[in-house]
Amino acid sequence: MSEPRIQTVRRIAALARLEVGEEEARGLGETFERILGHFQVLARLDVSALEDEVGPIRPAEQRRADRPALSFPVELALRGAPAREDDFYRVPKTVGGEE
Amino acid sequence: MKLVDSAYVSPKTGKRWIPVIGLEVHCQLKTRTKLFCGCEYTFGASPNSLTCPVCTGQPGALPVLNEEALALAVRTAQALGAEVASESRFDRKNYFYCDLPKGYQISQFDRPYCKGGGIALANGRFVRLARIHMEEDAGKAIHDRGDATLVDLNRAGVPLIESVTEADIQSAADAQEYLAALKEILQYTGASDCDMEKGSLRCDVNISVHPPGEPWRTKVEIKNLNSFRYVGAAIEHEIARQVAAYESEDPSRYPVQETRLYDPQRGETRSMRGKESAHDYRYMPDPDLPLVHVDAAFLERQRAHLPELPAARRERYEKQYGLTPTDAGVLTSERAVADFFEAVVRAGGRAKEASNWIQNELLRWVGDQELGLERFDELQLRPSELAEVVDLVERGTIQNQAGRKLLREMAKSGRPAKVLVQELGLEQVQDAGRIEEWCRAALVGKEKVIADVRAGKEAALNALLGPVLKLSGGKANVQLVRETLKRLIAETEPPLNP
Numbered sequence: 318m319s320e321p322r323i324q325t326v327r328r329i330a331a332l333a334r335l336e337v338g339e340e341e342a343r344g345l346g347e348t349f350e351r352i353l354g355h356f357q358v359l360a361r362l363d364v365s366a367l368e369d370e371v372g373p374i375r376p377a378e379q380r381r382a383d384r385p386a387l388s389f390p391v392e393l394a395l396r397g398a399p400a401r402e403d404d405f406y407r408v409p410k411t412v413g414g415e416e
Numbered sequence: 417m418k419l420v421d422s423a424y425v426s427p428k429t430g431k432r433w434i435p436v437i438g439l440e441v442h443c444q445l446k447t448r449t450k451l452f453c454g455c456e457y458t459f460g461a462s463p464n465s466l467t468c469p470v471c472t473g474q475p476g477a478l479p480v481l482n483e484e485a486l487a488l489a490v491r492t493a494q495a496l497g498a499e500v501a502s503e504s505r506f507d508r509k510n511y512f513y514c515d516l517p518k519g520y521q522i523s524q525f526d527r528p529y530c531k532g533g534g535i536a537l538a539n540g541r542f543v544r545l546a547r548i549h550m551e552e553d554a555g556k557a558i559h560d561r562g563d564a565t566l567v568d569l570n571r572a573g574v575p576l577i578e579s580v581t582e583a584d585i586q587s588a589a590d591a592q593e594y595l596a597a598l599k600e601i602l603q604y605t606g607a608s609d610c611d612m613e614k615g616s617l618r619c620d621v622n623i624s625v626h627p628p629g630e631p632w633r634t635k636v637e638i639k640n641l642n643s644f645r646y647v648g649a650a651i652e653h654e655i656a657r658q659v660a661a662y663e664s665e666d667p668s669r670y671p672v673q674e675t676r677l678y679d680p681q682r683g684e685t686r687s688m689r690g691k692e693s694a695h696d697y698r699y700m701p702d703p704d705l706p707l708v709h710v711d712a713a714f715l716e717r718q719r720a721h722l723p724e725l726p727a728a729r730r731e732r733y734e735k736q737y738g739l740t741p742t743d744a745g746v747l748t749s750e751r752a753v754a755d756f757f758e759a760v761v762r763a764g765g766r767a768k769e770a771s772n773w774i775q776n777e778l779l780r781w782v783g784d785q786e787l788g789l790e791r792f793d794e795l796q797l798r799p800s801e802l803a804e805v806v807d808l809v810e811r812g813t814i815q816n817q818a819g820r821k822l823l824r825e826m827a828k829s830g831r832p833a834k835v836l837v838q839e840l841g842l843e844q845v846q847d848a849g850r851i852e853e854w855c856r857a858a859l860v861g862k863e864k865v866i867a868d869v870r871a872g873k874e875a876a877l878n879a880l881l882g883p884v885l886k887l888s889g890g891k892a893n894v895q896l897v898r899e900t901l902k903r904l905i906a907e908t909e910p911p912l913n914p
């Protein structure tokens with residue numbers, strides 16, 4: 318396993334907030350290599366004249382009027398919360414912007 | 417002649433440094449509902465009571481653009497002389513944080529809805545805008561409640577526009593002037609209420625310094641600036657900090673590219689992270705949203721909504737009403753005030769007097785506990801009522817002092833001027849007999865003043881006005897009092913005997 322590949326795994330893991338062990342990183346690295354290998358096929362196409370897009374078609378353009386609709390009752394909103402305190406979602410301490 | 421610039425002169429070495437400053441301003445658009453869903457946002461609502469499948473990122477929920485948000489964004493662009501793109505796109509800005517339920521923020525990356533434009537400062541400098549884009553706000557994470565972080569998603573999805581200037585700003589004063597002008601425009605166009613206390617206007621600053629003629633150096637970003645005063649203070653502190661760091665000639669102290677937080681208590685900035693980990697937001701076009709098309713008809717409709725903007729109004733007030741630039745500036749700084757002023761003039765109030773009364777009285781009431789007035793537009797006084805009071809004072813029916821009392825009473829009680837003048841006994845006394853009585857009483861024992869007036873020092877009369885007004889309960893007509901005093905002094909020769 319090449320060192321740069323492991324580096325990529327580590328970077329992606331950091332961005333995804335995943336803790337990845339040494340052994341796991343190697344395994345993921347191989348998977349990554351295979352997946353990215355497939356994408357290399359696409360890299361052979363000349364797309365310089367194309368705009369980056371997510372698909373051949375976009376959803377039809379529609380807009381909403383600025384009219385209020387019903388929101389979730391708080392009980393329903395918090396039903397999926399991992400934990401709850403008063404009417405807040407309660408999550409592990411994560412101080413703003415700290416990486 | 418010397419070219420005036422905003423170079424910073426080092427207190428230590430006397431050397432000149434050129435600050436280079438850019439601003440990023442997030443502004444909340446004044447729509448009823450969120451950017452992509454129908455949740456109605458109200459500041460201070462109970463936590464997590466304003467969310468739905470879209471703004472909490474439930475699987476399968478699809479965002480649909482709020483047309484009013486687009487309209488307000490476009491109007492702002494037009495007011496700033498910017499160019500609105502006929503086609504723009506929403507992108508996903510990916511990052512993980514507990515206040516961002518979808519794991520990405522819908523924003524605009526390389527195809528924002530607006531480019532260019534800017535604001536001219538009084539010193540002739542023009543602050544160019546690089547771009548403005550639309551995006552949704554994140555939720556609110558609260559960290560000061562015990563050992564957990566609490567999350568309220570009410571704000572998640574609220575519409576924002578982020579405007580980014582070129583680094584055309586050179587001083588704290590420039591930055592504050594730019595922000596004040598931007599705020600005026602946002603309020604005039606109705607795009608935002610710009611209430612910084614409610615977080616509807618937030619500002620980040622990019623700043624670097626370099627010696628004249630040299631290339632730009634490393635820029636530092638300062639976040640957490642929630643008042644214009646803090647922006648000014650943070651910039652001043654940061655310029656001084658960076659200059660001192662370079663002048664130490666210790667490279668380990670030189671500014672590094674980083675994000676710093678302003679701490680208003682200490683009046684300084686401090687590093688947010690030990691080492692800046694480069695952000696990788698992995699922007700990608702949002703496949704859930706169509707491209708945004710703005711055609712000529714839409715632009716025209718929005719332009720029709722634009723009010724006369726502050727700069728144009730100021731110029732007109734000077735020309736049309738003969739106001740000084742300062743007066744015109746104060747009156748136009750808030751649209752509600754300018755509209756009120758013009759309505760007073762339309763109701764027959766003279767412009768100069770209306771301007772004085774608004775500035776000396778009405779504007780000072782803002783923040784007044786007794787009147788319960790937090791903002792000017794909450795004022796319970798009609799423009800025609802101010803015009804009436806101005807007229808009563810002009811005609812001499814009531815004194816200036818009484819006019820102030822009357823106006824305040826009208827704002828407090830909402831009752832008409834005529835009734836209150838009677839009730840409060842504010843009407844001026846014009847009765848020559850009573851005025852003469854008060855004047856005679858005031859002259860007793862004032863030989864020195866009398867002698868002075870006889871000797872031609874008319875200003876000496878002023879010493880007698882106070883006592884007369886006091887005797888009259890503030891109601892004697894000042895002009896009549898003056899005339900009466902002069903007449904009595906002239907008539908009573910030889911000197912008055914006590």
Ligand SMILES: [Zn+2]
Nearest residue numbers: 453455468471
């Ligand atoms: Zn919602």
